[in-house]
Each structure stands twice: as structure tokens, then as C-alpha cells.
Amino acid sequence: xxxxxxxxxxxxxxxxxxxxxxxxxxxxxxxxxxxxxxxxxxxxxxxxxxxxxxxxxxxxxxxxxxxxxxxxxxxxxxxxxxxxxxxxxxxxxxxxxxxxxxxxxxxxxxxxxxxxxxxxxxxxxxxxxxxxxxxxxxxxxxxxxxxxxxxxxxxxxxxxxxxxxxxxxxxxxxxxxxxxxxxxx
Amino acid sequence: xxxxxxxxxxxxxxxxxxxxxxxxxxxxxxxxxxxxxxxxxxxxxxxxxxxxxxxxxxxxxxxxxxxxxxxxxxxxxxxxxxxxxxxxxxxxxxxxxxxxxxxxxxxxxxxxxxxxxxxxxxxxxxxxxxxxxxxxxxxxxxxxxxxxxxxxxxxxxxxxxxxxxxxxxxxxxxxxxxxxxxxxxxxxxxxxxxxxxxxxxxxxxxxxxxxxxxxxxxxxxxxxxxxxxxxxxxxxxxxxxxxxxxxxxxxxxxxxxxxxxxxxxxxxxxxxxxxxxxx
Numbered sequence: 001x002x003x004x005x006x007x008x009x010x011x012x013x014x015x016x017x018x019x020x021x022x023x024x025x026x027x028x029x030x031x032x033x034x035x036x037x038x039x040x041x042x043x044x045x046x047x048x049x050x051x052x053x054x055x056x057x058x059x060x061x062x063x064x065x066x067x068x069x070x071x072x073x074x075x076x077x078x079x080x081x082x083x084x085x086x087x088x089x090x091x092x093x094x095x096x097x098x099x100x101x102x103x104x105x106x107x108x109x110x111x112x113x114x115x116x117x118x119x120x121x122x123x124x125x126x127x128x129x130x131x132x133x134x135x136x137x138x139x140x141x142x143x144x145x146x147x148x149x150x151x152x153x154x155x156x157x158x159x160x161x162x163x164x165x166x167x168x169x170x171x172x173x174x175x176x177x178x179x180x181x182x183x184x185x
Numbered sequence: 186x187x188x189x190x191x192x193x194x195x196x197x198x199x200x201x202x203x204x205x206x207x208x209x210x211x212x213x214x215x216x217x218x219x220x221x222x223x224x225x226x227x228x229x230x231x232x233x234x235x236x237x238x239x240x241x242x243x244x245x246x247x248x249x250x251x252x253x254x255x256x257x258x259x260x261x262x263x264x265x266x267x268x269x270x271x272x273x274x275x276x277x278x279x280x281x282x283x284x285x286x287x288x289x290x291x292x293x294x295x296x297x298x299x300x301x302x303x304x305x306x307x308x309x310x311x312x313x314x315x316x317x318x319x320x321x322x323x324x325x326x327x328x329x330x331x332x333x334x335x336x337x338x339x340x341x342x343x344x345x346x347x348x349x350x351x352x353x354x355x356x357x358x359x360x361x362x363x364x365x366x367x368x369x370x371x372x373x374x375x376x377x378x379x380x381x382x383x384x385x386x387x388x389x390x391x392x393x394x395x396x397x398x399x400x401x402x403x404x405x406x407x408x409x410x411x412x413x414x415x416x417x418x419x420x421x422x423x424x425x426x427x428x429x430x431x432x433x434x435x436x437x438x439x440x441x442x443x444x445x446x447x448x449x450x451x452x453x454x455x456x457x458x459x460x461x462x463x464x
Contacts, residue, residue: 007342008407008416009407009410009411009415009416010403010404010407012342012345012346012407012410012415012416013349013403013406013407013410014403014407015343015346015349015350016345016346016347016348016349016350016352016353017350017353017357017399017402017403017406018399019346019347019349019350020349020350020353020354020356020357021357021396021399023354024354024357024358024361025392028361029388029391029392031384031385042388042392046392046396049396061343061346065346065347065350066350069350069351069354072318072322073254073322074254074257075254075257075258075261075315075318076251076254076258076314076315076316076317076318076319076322077218077314077315077317077318078318080222138222139222139307139310140225140280140458141269142269142272142273142276143273144272144273145268145269145272145273148272164389164392167389168392168393168396171393171397172397172400175397
């Protein structure tokens, strides 16, 4: 468990560069949805992928920094409630760290299931609970509006993390050397 | 998919705002944004807004620098206003506890003065934060930003991650554009002509090479940093730290004053976050 929160130089660098890609995807690679102010964000797929490889701290910071930065560039100021919710989502995604065999070159059946259960839990906590509650507390937005937005966001980000995250992890596993791939002749 | 946004189009000018240290600007930005985030009193919000426009003027930011941002924000504010109304046309009545009908619209729904007041307040509330953010972004040296974060007690490792993000964002952006052009040259269609499913798949064809080249780069950079002994000590120093001088303290004092008076107005005059002119 303690390993989960270990911060090495690699974690920090992964956070920095991960957040840079997150910002980029967040701004340019998204598909608008019918519910206003929400869209299908490919960035969360990337966030889930990095969180699985580098842990909850990296996951939380990537989503937090990435979201805050892209908000700041586009709107001049971050929308704090959703930025914090992004951080929470990234943090929960990070619990898939070391729970799958992706570093050993294997990402199939059970690992895919583990990863997806964790990412759905993360998205639900972040978008159905944290984001709407903070929206109401900080900005006094109408209750039914923020929950509608939250549920939409949870569904779309789960799909994004599920589809893109899983595909990325499979691709990544293929680049790792498999355990026991060497045999003595 | 054109990528043209410039991150922190910071340029050094000789204005009092540029002279302030990054730390000062960060704290002032947080104080002022928290003040308007907290308050739903239109008088406070407009005062902060006027103040931030004056600061915007002093820092000599040109409209051409922020035009795109302003357009985005206006679109956001208008959609927010429209959907808040349709989701909750009685929000104003709920908040202010009175009802003054203005016009009846379809099906027993009314546009009330309360709702208009609530939405106008909200419009300015969100709008007033924008100049503050713009001032902060455009007058702060990005490399000084990380050291300022560290000085408000953000762990230096996290501050360093932010510095790395700012440093590598332009690189990632360039790489994204290169990959995207290369894939398009091979016949990948990213325009609106392609089907939704294809566009999704095609976006993935750009993301995957981008991520895998970044993973290589992560190894490279973290090895280089490890070799130079990064994170061996509990604290670190920064090249770009500036000393605080008299101007910094004046700016901090003004922001703190605005922040405290916002809280005091809410507690003693409005008895809550909302200013209620209806009773």
C-alpha cells in the first residue's frame, strides 16, 4: 500500500509531461455532447492510462494541473469545482497502479475488468458527487442542472477512460517484455 | 484541427504589475478570485470587476492578445445563462424568498425579477474573474511561477511538475501537430467529413504515437534529473525567485483588504452570501 504513494523523480516527470498532453487533449481533442457545457473528453482516457502506470499522486496532479491549465488558457480562469473533481478522478484512477500486470506485458480479461471497475468508481465519485456538490457550495448553481451535467460527465468520461484507457494499456503492454519470455536452450 | 493557442504569451513590459513578484501575483489572484467566488453581492462583484479592469489597463495588455479568450468566455457565459434558466427558472425566487413576476411565458412559467437579478449577478460574478486570470497569466514569467508555488508551501516536487508541464507544453503541441500532419498526409481524415466513429479512431491514431514518444521522453528526462541529484534534499532553491519589495506589500495589502471587506460585507451587511434588494 505504501508503494502506491511513493513519489520518485520518474513520477514527477511523468506528471509534468502527462499534464502537458492532458492539457492539449483537453483543449483540442474533444467531441461536444448534447448536454451543454459537457463534452466527450479524450483527455480522461489519457489520465486513466498515466494514473495506472504511475500511481494516484501522478494521476491526481496530471488531471488537476492539466484541467486548470487548459481552463486558464481558454477562459482566463479555472473553474475550480470541476478542476478539483478532475483531480479526485485522477487520484482514484491511480488505485489501478500495480493492481494489473500491465508492466509485465499482460493486459487481458481480469486486468481490463479491474482497471475499468476502478475508473468507473473514480468517475462516479468525481462527477456525480464532488463536482456538483462543489458547484453548489462554491458557485450556488441550480441543483438539478449540476447533477444532470455531473451524470452526463460521469458517463462520458467513463466511456472515454474505458475505451481509450483500455486501448492504450493494451498497446503499452505489448511494448513490455513479457515475464518468462526468455527460455534456456 | 489547428493548434495555434500560445501558452502564457508572456511579454516583459515595464509596468508596475510586471514588476511584482510571481508570489505576490499568485496570492493576489487567489485572494481576489476567492472573494468573488464567495460573494453573490453584485455591488462587491462590480467593484472587483472595475478594479480588475483598472489593473488590466495598467498592465498594458492589448485586446488582440485576449480576443480569443473573451469570445470563449462570452459563449460560456451565454450558454450558462440560458441553460440555468431552463433548468431552474425559479432559482431566484428560491434564493431571495420573494416573487415579482415580470412576464408570463408558456405554461405558467414566469420570468421573475428575482431570476433576472440572480442571473445578472452570476453573469458578472463569472465575468469578473476573467480579467484577473488574464492579468496573472500574461504578466507572470512562467519559470517564476513554479518558484512562487513553492513559496506558498506547495511541495517543490509538485511545483516542479507544474514547471515541467509549462516547459513541455509547447513541445508536446509541436509534436502533436507534426504527427497530425503526417497522418493526414497518409490519408487520415480528421475533418468533419469523416464519420463520428472514424474521427474517433483517427484521433486515436494521433494520440498513440504522441503518448509513446512521451513515455520515452519521460525515461530520458527522469534519468537526467536523477543523475543531477534531483529530490535528494527536502527543500530546494530557485533561480527565478524575486525578493519582495514595497510594491509587493502594497499589492498584497490591497488584495487582502478587498478579500476581508467582502467577507465582512457578507457577514454583517448581507447576513449571508447573497445581497437581497427585494426585502
